[in-house]
Amino acid sequence: MSAEIICVGTEMLLGDILNSNAQFLAKQLAQLGIPHYYQTVVGDNPERLKQVIEIAISRAQILIFTGGLGPTPDDLTCETIADFFGVPLVERPEIIEDMAEKFAQRGRVMTSSNRKQALIPEGADILPNPTGTAPGIIWQPRPNVTILTFPGVPSEMYRMWEETAVPYLKSQGWSQEIIYSRSLRFWGIGESALAEKVTSYFNLLNPTVAPYAGNGEVRLRISAKAPSEAAAEDLIVPVETQIKEIAGLDFYGVDQETLASVVGKLLLQSGETLSVAESCTGGGLGQMLTEISGSSEYFWGGVISYDNSVKVGMLGVNPDDLAKLGAVSATVAEQMAVGVKTRLSTTWGLSITGIAGPTGGTDTKPVGLVYIGLAGPKDEVASFEYRFGQTRTRPFIRHVSACTALDVLRRKLLTREP
Amino acid sequence: MSAEIICVGTEMLLGDILNSNAQFLAKQLAQLGIPHYYQTVVGDNPERLKQVIEIAISRAQILIFTGGLGPTPDDLTCETIADFFGVPLVERPEIIEDMAEKFAQRGRVMTSSNRKQALIPEGADILPNPTGTAPGIIWQPRPNVTILTFPGVPSEMYRMWEETAVPYLKSQGWSQEIIYSRSLRFWGIGESALAEKVTSYFNLLNPTVAPYAGNGEVRLRISAKAPSEAAAEDLIVPVETQIKEIAGLDFYGVDQETLASVVGKLLLQSGETLSVAESCTGGGLGQMLTEISGSSEYFWGGVISYDNSVKVGMLGVNPDDLAKLGAVSATVAEQMAVGVKTRLSTTWGLSITGIAGPTGGTDTKPVGLVYIGLAGPKDEVASFEYRFGQTRTRPFIRHVSACTALDVLRRKLLTREP
Incomplete structure (x- = not known):
């Protein structure tokens, strides 16, 4: 049937x-x-x-x-x-x-x-x-x-x-076994790299495990056929648990969870607050964070420092560093993160500066080069360099930059010393 | 074939x-x-x-x-x-x-x-x-x-x-008679109101005219069948011209044009700059503006003032007004617009404050209540109140708020005295 x-x-x-x-x-x-x-x-x-x-x-x-x-x-x-x-x-x-x-x-x-x-x-x-x-x-x-x-x-x-x-x-009694699925979501690992880690699971028959990728993220869909949702759960959960263990920090959430919702949950748990400083994403990181109803509990706001004058005036970025190193640099990313954290008095400050393209790239700083800065409660500050690829589109680079910034904070919140 | x-x-x-x-x-x-x-x-x-x-x-x-x-x-x-x-x-x-x-x-x-x-x-x-x-x-x-x-x-x-x-x-020479379409895009008018204005065009056979609505905006698609794109154009252009004339300022662009791209073009023409102050949209307005490659020519940045402390600290909103009138008020919208314009030294300052829901609404300030503030080059400032409906979803209210802010600026740029 x-x-x-x-x-x-x-x-x-x-x-x-x-x-x-x-x-x-x-x-x-x-x-x-x-x-x-x-x-x-x-x-x-x-x-x-x-x-x-x-x-x-x-x-x-x-x-x-x-x-x-x-x-x-x-x-x-x-x-x-x-x-x-x-x-x-x-x-x-x-x-x-x-x-x-x-x-x-x-x-x-x-x-x-x-x-x-x-x-x-x-x-x-x-x-x-x-x-x-x-x-x-x-x-x-x-x-x-x-x-x-x-x-x-x-x-x-x-x-x-x-x-x-x-x-x-x-x-009509046509319902055979129901198909019940759960999507596991991963960030920071490519489809083929993840697939190799969990390749043995692709041979399972019930539940089945299948990867799909899009918009910079990879998902594994675990689908079980069973007479009831509870029976399907029983089939899914052991596989889910094993895959999560294999994937470690690359796994971030299931089904409708987003990087923003996961980060939000962690901040709620720790009672901490966040502000953002955005250059190439132009507000996209703030928008992702505020898609979550209730985000005002931990997200206080930020500065969209698209023009360099805003980086200096509103975030306290050093104009000499800007001139010497350029807006797309590790130092400027760090200063943006520290600046927004300090001025908005939040626990964490998260920043993004990069070249979203399609124009603006050079040989040494190609389209897709992005720096994420993170300033934290112990006055620590760090930056991370990414090369999202010169062939990627502007919307893709902007989307992936905002997601990666959230992922940087997520990993920090999960791995910091108590 | x-x-x-x-x-x-x-x-x-x-x-x-x-x-x-x-x-x-x-x-x-x-x-x-x-x-x-x-x-x-x-x-x-x-x-x-x-x-x-x-x-x-x-x-x-x-x-x-x-x-x-x-x-x-x-x-x-x-x-x-x-x-x-x-x-x-x-x-x-x-x-x-x-x-x-x-x-x-x-x-x-x-x-x-x-x-x-x-x-x-x-x-x-x-x-x-x-x-x-x-x-x-x-x-x-x-x-x-x-x-x-x-x-x-x-x-x-x-x-x-x-x-x-x-x-x-x-x-390969496989093309037969092509179907060529153009979408006219409208903001600030509902589907049925627009349909009544242009109802006679719905009876045309070539080109055909059909309305579409979604995400707060209405489009009219004019489709022509013709042996070539140029011949289709000849059929479309007269109808397009007439409809634009009937719609007046409610028409804002065609096909891939967005409110952000249209506003950007106007600002480039006048050599002016823009900054934004966002509360309920949380960065969505900045993101829309910076979707346009080259927007750094006129968009300098902004402040995401999600928390009231950021409205006061980063935008200079009066704390007494915040306490008395609430963050979602005409006065606060105006102060946000003036604050961001002044602090970022731009020609225009555009602000949004509202209740995106699903929680946070009251009898007097229901979900969907949004104020847009606009501060301009002659030190003029104005605010506009919208009620986007209590049954609307959070993503819808946020999207429509950002679009409406752009539309407020677009109408101002097109109608101001020289």
């Missing part, structure tokens, strides 16, 4: 909209324990949609459609499905009634084109749409083929899925 | 990531005038991937793959394609060399698992990856079948597409 997701709409073929429905349904199916192996996007074209149905019923038993249920002439999903299975459409008075009521509530008049939405295949059940006008269907046109249709509007689809489709799918 | 997009990755079947690559490629194909009728997502499974290739070559001539080119064992796209067409993989020394150089630049060591990325089907051309390590291929394994592969990491894929795939596809 497996499902296939079929998203219908020419707007996806034109790239006008992002297919977030497929992601939503994929996650939901995994949680229900219904496997699915293919997703297909096709335009509002009956012939091509029929071909897609033909292929889908050859490899899946549950077909989940989104899109093409609206009132306009290009909305053809329901009639094409009926046509494919050779079943006539019938007008369902309860749909007309429901639509009329909704239009009245909004003070609008139901148009004749809306009547089209009341036509569903003979023998199909209505899948009610509590928020919009277009209902879906639940239909078994043949043994071993079950069809569910949803409108393309995500908010309408979500409610219909949760209120009707989930109970229905559960009641 | 048509293309098919095939996205490979179990993470998409689990709903772990949103398939933004498909949207990017769809848009690009439309712009190139290469039709595509299907998109398929399949997991990291060689047998299923082969079935997908079988189906795709029966209905399309250009197969575009993303994902599965990484160094780990589950990255199987390239070898599966080679296997399908019965062609061996060969190691290409130029790929090894390029990878070694990139690892050296980043001060990392190339691992043996990376060597896998140098294996491509015999007879295939390398599709170079300027930013990452995994190259793609361009390959005609059979007459009437052309294969292009890309890694799943969007930023790497985009550059490979633009630098190599686009020139290649253009040179």
Whole structure:
């Protein structure tokens, strides 16, 4: 028993909209324990949609459609499905009634084109749409083929899925083992280096372990198939524990945790405060920190010292050092960190100065060269040099710089002498 | 001649990531005038991937793959394609060399698992990856079948597409009638209000005009079908001109222009400088401004005054006013703007103070209440109150606050007396 997701709409073929429905349904199916192996996007074209149905019923038993249920002439999903299975459409008075009521509530008049939405295949059940006008269907046109249709509007689809489709799918006893996943997140190690350390885990069958990388960070997704979430947890936890031990400090958090949330938690624990001085990130580090609601407990603020005059005037960076060593130097990073920590009276001061590109690089100071400065409670100060690569884009270098600064502080907080 | 997009990755079947690559490629194909009728997502499974290739070559001539080119064992796209067409993989020394150089630049060591990325089907051309390590291929394994592969990491894929795939596809003479679009961008007006002003344009057939809303902003997309970009331009420009005239100051830019880039251009023109003081956005306004390469010409920096002590100490906000009126008040916004402008010696000072939520709201000062302050070259200062809604999320309120601050400055720069 497996499902296939079929998203219908020419707007996806034109790239006008992002297919977030497929992601939503994929996650939901995994949680229900219904496997699915293919997703297909096709335009509002009956012939091509029929071909897609033909292929889908050859490899899946549950077909989940989104899109093409609206009132306009290009909305053809329901009639094409009926046509494919050779079943006539019938007008369902309860749909007309429901639509009329909704239009009245909004003070609008139901148009004749809306009547089209009341036509569903003979023998199909209505899948009610509590928020919009277009209902879906639940239909078994043949043994071993079950069809569910949803409108393309995500908010309408979500409610219909949760209120009707989930109970229905559960009641059919199709849920096999659920797939439950946890992402372990790593910073400061590349995908291939991490993969080599944990390579033996890639051969596991349940749970499986798979790496993926993006935006400068690597994740390992541990996925377990089990009859329940608790049973899946039991499979995941030992592997998770072992991998964390192998990865050591390169591991920083799971699932929705971010470097900023992890640093925030550590600062809350120690009752310490933080300020930042940013040059090439221009505020991005502060923004990351303040994404966390409640960050005002430990994050006091900072200085965006984009121009050198601000480094001198607001942070007390030595103008001679600036002239001699340049703004992108270890010394200036350290002075920025000390300056912001002192002036904002925080426990820690964290700074970033670097060349985000695409212009501004030289032979000795290429694009991607970044210094992170960290000043701490014992008047210690340190700086760290990074070369994020001359081929990287400006947004990438800025993002990775801010993350790396947080990671520098995270490692310090975890490893300092008491 | 048509293309098919095939996205490979179990993470998409689990709903772990949103398939933004498909949207990017769809848009690009439309712009190139290469039709595509299907998109398929399949997991990291060689047998299923082969079935997908079988189906795709029966209905399309250009197969575009993303994902599965990484160094780990589950990255199987390239070898599966080679296997399908019965062609061996060969190691290409130029790929090894390029990878070694990139690892050296980043001060990392190339691992043996990376060597896998140098294996491509015999007879295939390398599709170079300027930013990452995994190259793609361009390959005609059979007459009437052309294969292009890309890694799943969007930023790497985009550059490979633009630098190599686009020139290649253009040179093949496959482009039919192109679909060429322009997005007009608006700030400070809602979707329905704008739609009512330009409703007559929604009936046009070529170009078409369609509204989109999201993240606090409204766009109108004008799309023309024509044999060439120039002919499409001729269709778009008159409609664009008329809509701009109708929208007035609510229109701020086209396509990739942002409020930050538009403000930057205006400041460059007037030879003026800007500094910012941010509370609830925590650096987000500075980050937006510095996304623009070259922003150091006019953006000098700012103060992230998250804690009240920083508002007083670094910006000179009056502690009595803070105590009496609260940090989220018109007076404090104005003092922040004046403070940062004065201390950083810039022409303009722009400030934000507000309640981003989800906590911290009260009856009189609900979540979503935001004040923007603007101090200018004639010692003028003004503040503006916004209520972005108590049901909005923290990221939304922060994003819209930063955009609105930029919009306040944009309108001022465009309407001030000379």
